[in-house]
Amino acid sequence: MEINFTHNKERFYITLPHPPTAEGISAAAKIRGELKNKAKWGILTDADIASAKGIEVEDSAVIVRAGTLFQEVAQTYLRRWKGDKNSKGNYVNILNYHWMPHLALMPIHTITHDDIQYLIVAREFNTAKTLNNCLIPLRGVFETAIKSKLITENPMAGIENEKVQIGIPDPFSRVEMNALLDWLDINLEGKDQFYHWYFELAFWCGCRPSEMIALRWSDIDWFNGTMRISKSRVRGVEKGVTKTHTVREVYLNDRSTRALKEIQKLKMSNDYVMICPETNEPFYGEETARNRLVDAMQACGIRHRPAYNARHTYATMLLMDGVNPVFVADQLGHSLQMLMKRYAKWMHGDKNKIEMAKLNTN
Template sequence: MANGSSTKSLPQGVRLRNGAIQIYFERNKQKYNITLPHPASAEGISAASKIRDQLITKAQWGILTEHDIAKARGESVDEQYVIVGDGVLFQEVAQKYLKHCESNLDTKKGYRNILQKHWMPYFALMPIHKITTEDIKDIILEEDFQTAKTLNNCLIPLRGVFAAAVESKYITENPIQNIRNKKVQIDIPDPFSREEMSALLSWLNTNLKGKDHFYYWYYELAFWCGCRPSELIALRWSDIDWFNGTMRISKSRVRGVEKNVTKTHTAREVYLNDRSKIALKAIQELNLQNDYVMICPETSEPFFNEKPPRIRLVEAMKSCMIRHRPAYNARHTYATMLLMDGVNPVFVADQLGHSLQMLIKRYAKWIHGDKNKIEMAKLNTK
């Protein structure tokens, strides 16, 4: 075992060179060859294998630093580098959690990014049973999350990791159970008025030429059916029931990934009115040979996301000098128009895929139509 040619008895990625132990590995297209200050003994080789695993883990999560490499070489650095002790590492439980997480691929990718950016730099190589509630609170303060919503979102996969640790009996007490979500201010919907909607549709109809004119029909349907953008771009002609005048909304499309569920995991039938029927028939004439209702004019393929139609509505808002709002607010516009016209809130909730309680919570100010203005006028009478 005194030379580098006898490798069969050595752990993977460990070799002997000139009486010294060297570890080597490649991650993220970068090669690492590190000579360690350990003796060429069984104990030294075992330690080298563990150090290699630790460094590979950091490289995988994008947190390997020159400080770590220098410490492994035995160079004089500060003592913040911690050699992992016994116990299952946080990163190992995190990988297990992501593997078995039942969320869709897009959500799992988001969870992985959150773990890598916010939690792995601190916890990756710590035995999970040694992580305390105070450790988590300290990191929350150090990370300085910009909004309460961002923090709450980042806590979701962290809770999942510790729940997986409890389930696997790696820990008996969950250190995150006393970490509460921050309160988030819920903004009220900001719909377009009927006049604004009419101006936007008129501009789109007049100014979009050729294949781009498709986007006029896209928004004619969006304003008059109340579907989410992710639902619209997942819509197929087989979902349209022309005889009964309905659309079946049971899918969504996010970043090019088809999901067999809506945002609320509830399928629904959306009733079409005259304007939404006309829009659908116009779109059908443009896309006779495709299964998808919405086909991107630029690519002749189903939409990857809702950015192309959003760009057109932004252009229309600027040209019409209408205050900017997200294109998603076409859905809010549909809901508030129905409520202001006195349509039964139960029907509106069904159309949107909301519970009645959620509809009332979000759209209470529009449920009474102009009665609110009448009540306010009473305050001004002497």
């Protein structure tokens, strides 16, 4: 937890060894008050600041600076962060949980490559992806130290990401999709009918859930039959960009157009297209809608897949029907290379089955 105050026109940032709990916040407020009072009366010493940071000082009058601590550089890294708030929050959690307990009070220049390698082994990360994600803010802290000329060599050099097995999309078949939509149509009543049309649109437009819940009626071009996808909404925070930072026009078809018109008839909002029936507010995330599709999968006996796979279903239906891959890539917001990498299995339609059938003719 960080406190800060101004003394003699200088801003002091001090990271305290206290957790962000009610007790920790109370302790931090008390420490900050004491430091401010000492600064006001001109009796603030380096020893006072060191003590607040949790550093034991034998001589309370004099402190020999041992160098800038890891926790101080971490706070500088976070203050300079220019990315989205959601990522910053994740990095704060990663630093607090995985790295601060071991590195916080170590001078940044004393941390070695071997120290970090040992910590990585000791943490026993469950998956390679988790490890790779946790290394991002750690690298950021040491890169900040390099830029601030606190260290000359980066101890993260040579610590590479683990290889992550990349899975292939797992779409619903058309039969499964229609069974799910039929179940939602039959079993949801009143305002909950919204979720039937939500997934009708999801299956037939291919948008990411974060893009759908950020969609506004002003983004719908009824005359030209398109939706302008330029925003996303993650954990209740509106982001003025999509995941790929690319604006695109998604063409509507008969089923996606009908879904939008049915949602419009519900008159839930003149602003956002997607309004949560339970709260009458824009969606915080896609969990509520996702749970409805989970209910439908269980009721229909359909193998569980993430609701996100409605997007994969749209992509594979287009490809299986022989739609131009360039158009499909534009609709999804992918590059053609990414589309081919992810959906190569479906790009030949039923030709794969025809080729496999040849094995049975000999």
